[in-house]
Amino acid sequence: xxxxxxxxxxxxxxxxxxxxxxxxxxxxxxxxxxxxxxxxxxxxxxxxxxxxxxxxxxxxxxxxxxxxxxxxxxxxxxxxxxxxxxxxxxxxxxxxxxxxxxxxxxxxxxxxxxxxxxxxxxxxxxxxxxxxxxxxxxxxxxxxxxxxxxxxxxxxxxxxxxxxxxxxxxxxxxxxxxxxxxxxxxxxxxxxxxxxxxxxxxxxxxxxxxxxxxxxxxxxxxxxxxxxxxxxxxxxxxxxxxxxxxxxxxxxxxxxxxxxxxxxxxxxxxxxxxxxxxxxxxxxxxxxxxxxxxxxxxxxxxxxxxxxxxxxxxxxxxxxxxxxxxxxxxxxxxxxx
Amino acid sequence: xxxxxxxxxxxxxxxxxxxxxxxxxxxxxxxxxxxxxxxxxxxxxxxxxxxxxxxxxxxxxxxxxxxxxxxxxxxxxxxxxxxxxxxxxxxxxxxxxxxxxxxxxxxxxxxxxxxxxxxxxxxxxxxxxxxxxxxxxxxxxxxxxxxxxxxxxxxxxxxxxxxxxxxxxxxxxxxxxxxxxxxxxxxxxxxxxxxxxxxxxxxxxxxxxxxxxxxxxxxxxxxxxxxxxxxxxxxxxxxxxxxxxxxxxxxxxxxxxxxxxxxxxxxxxxxxxxxxxxxxxxxxxxxxxxxxxxxxxxxxxxxxxxxxxxxxxxxxxxxxxxxxxxxxxxxxxxxxx
DNA sequence: GTGAAAGCGCTAACAA
DNA sequence: TTGTTAGCGCTTTCAC
Numbered sequence: 187x188x189x190x191x192x193x194x195x196x197x198x199x200x201x202x203x204x205x206x207x208x209x210x211x212x213x214x215x216x217x218x219x220x221x222x223x224x225x226x227x228x229x230x231x232x233x234x235x236x237x238x239x240x241x242x243x244x245x246x247x248x249x250x251x252x253x254x255x256x257x258x259x260x261x262x263x264x265x266x267x268x269x270x271x272x273x274x275x276x277x278x279x280x281x282x283x284x285x286x287x288x289x290x291x292x293x294x295x296x297x298x299x300x301x302x303x304x305x306x307x308x309x310x311x312x313x314x315x316x317x318x319x320x321x322x323x324x325x326x327x328x329x330x331x332x333x334x335x336x337x338x339x340x341x342x343x344x345x346x347x348x349x350x351x352x353x354x355x356x357x358x359x360x361x362x363x364x365x366x367x368x369x370x371x372x373x374x375x376x377x378x379x380x381x382x383x384x385x386x387x388x389x390x391x392x393x394x395x396x397x398x399x400x401x402x403x404x405x406x407x408x409x410x411x412x413x414x415x416x417x418x419x420x421x422x423x424x425x426x427x428x429x430x431x432x433x434x435x436x437x438x439x440x441x442x443x444x445x446x447x448x449x450x451x452x453x454x455x456x457x458x459x460x461x462x463x464x465x466x467x468x469x470x471x472x473x474x475x476x477x478x479x480x481x482x483x484x485x486x487x488x489x490x491x492x493x494x495x496x497x498x499x500x501x502x503x504x505x506x507x508x509x510x511x512x513x514x515x516x517x518x519x520x521x522x523x
Numbered sequence: 524x525x526x527x528x529x530x531x532x533x534x535x536x537x538x539x540x541x542x543x544x545x546x547x548x549x550x551x552x553x554x555x556x557x558x559x560x561x562x563x564x565x566x567x568x569x570x571x572x573x574x575x576x577x578x579x580x581x582x583x584x585x586x587x588x589x590x591x592x593x594x595x596x597x598x599x600x601x602x603x604x605x606x607x608x609x610x611x612x613x614x615x616x617x618x619x620x621x622x623x624x625x626x627x628x629x630x631x632x633x634x635x636x637x638x639x640x641x642x643x644x645x646x647x648x649x650x651x652x653x654x655x656x657x658x659x660x661x662x663x664x665x666x667x668x669x670x671x672x673x674x675x676x677x678x679x680x681x682x683x684x685x686x687x688x689x690x691x692x693x694x695x696x697x698x699x700x701x702x703x704x705x706x707x708x709x710x711x712x713x714x715x716x717x718x719x720x721x722x723x724x725x726x727x728x729x730x731x732x733x734x735x736x737x738x739x740x741x742x743x744x745x746x747x748x749x750x751x752x753x754x755x756x757x758x759x760x761x762x763x764x765x766x767x768x769x770x771x772x773x774x775x776x777x778x779x780x781x782x783x784x785x786x787x788x789x790x791x792x793x794x795x796x797x798x799x800x801x802x803x804x805x806x807x808x809x810x811x812x813x814x815x816x817x818x819x820x821x822x823x824x825x826x827x828x829x830x831x832x833x834x835x836x837x838x839x840x841x842x843x844x845x846x847x848x849x850x851x852x853x854x855x856x857x858x859x860x
Numbered sequence: 861g862t863g864a865a866a867g868c869g870c871t872a873a874c875a876a
Numbered sequence: 877t878t879g880t881t882a883g884c885g886c887t888t889t890c891a892c
Binding site: 200201220244252254 | 886887
């Protein structure tokens, strides 16, 4: 019951179709389409017109297979993470400008970091940008052994892997100085849980309070509002704490929520600080004192590090620390005692 | 000055290397690696072991080129958009479970929607999931003419394109009903700017106030806090407005910020509502009355629509509207008059 | 300036 | 069960 008037199941045109329609060889078409010098102006024009008319598009898989270099840079990302999203967007633009292309490898519940990285390698990416990788270092080392890799946003000490991240230590140190200047003498820290960034901030906190001759009080925490709220339970053991340095903005906001629902005022009874300078921190109702990172700059430098390696500019391992900036808002005030 | 002890620039092993090392043909290796029934248990074991030892990974480009079907589903995404990130994450999981794979096409400043879609098509994606596409409809129609496409999160009336989105009309209608029940008789709307979703919500607002015999007051706005704040300028022409239905949470929060910095109290002097039920809306300091969408359900249904088409389950165009839920919080209260 | 032909690394149909 | 072979659609020498 075939309908003779129905259009043939339109096979997507190949380079051969274009070549035939333009009356040239496929080799010439390839040269025209990749913009290499050689083809005459007349041929170029004709081929381009035919390709356009046929709605021709190169098959990317075939192209990449045939090419010696792919000029592909793979980026792992957790799509639901706002910071990584912003990073990825800037990375994409920078990579574009550098004459490379990006491939995103999403990490989700069913698709862990290892799989994401493997997929990117399978695409024959020439370099990898890992946004806040969480894999065990040894595994990661084995996985990216043969491909230039840049780790963004967390410390990582692997031979061939460049690192670009914010100077968290400086950021936390500034926060503590700020609180001390306000007269606080008992300053606690809500931890970010396991993970290398938490460790950096925790240690920075400990070093900073020690420097001021104060005692370190570390409360178990995590990355989200819930963890911040729960940290309060550990706080109320009457230790006389008047200020809390939270791991990040979300943790801080969760803590504030819990404090206020318990009848305490911020900052009158308790000062609280965050980290990230997120959108929420900026709203006057929140007015969170926090630390701002140069996110876009991180993206640019990470791409730079990768392309520099690919272009043979540098060989040795690089670790780039970007400055942070303390943003003082209304969640911190003079110590009540 | 070549160092004779330096390892040869390790060429990545191909299927031929594995075949040679295992003493079988590359065809057999291919079968083993793709898990097809045929190879004996002994061969399978041996080949797998060799592949493992050599650190062999299939070249994805070669694989995809050789295969008849790619089982690839392309997803366009604005990485910095939180909702799209959440959607993408759930989409990836669902696609995974359906035996397909996703490819993300990021849209950025240098890489617009057209390019993102073209790239996905170039990968030979079998279907496309467009998250909140913004291209002109006619262009979009021509672009996705030959590939099954699902539009997520905005209305779109194109012959072959399925649509999955929240029932914004219902959501806005509920909001207006809620305000009217609180005694408000003069309710304004801060618009979301150009774009199809704004149109839907604006019209829903107009229909809803009309239904209550009230006058429609539409203020120019946009998607972010800034637009919400600016809307205030248009509001203060003493029109006696006591409640504002903002396009989304961000617009609403910007408006609240501006109102309060002008000395007005929310909701005592003015009730304000948002849309999205974002993280910020939930914080007690914000306590924004808003509308919640079933984001994850949208992701699942969108994937379902795509795979159903690919599996030949349905042919006709589908438009799926998901219910919304009014979340009443502290930003709305009794009308002051 | 243009064409011919040899791959790129894999799959899949067919033979053995 | 295993091997052989012809592509997949493109790039890239190397002649002409």
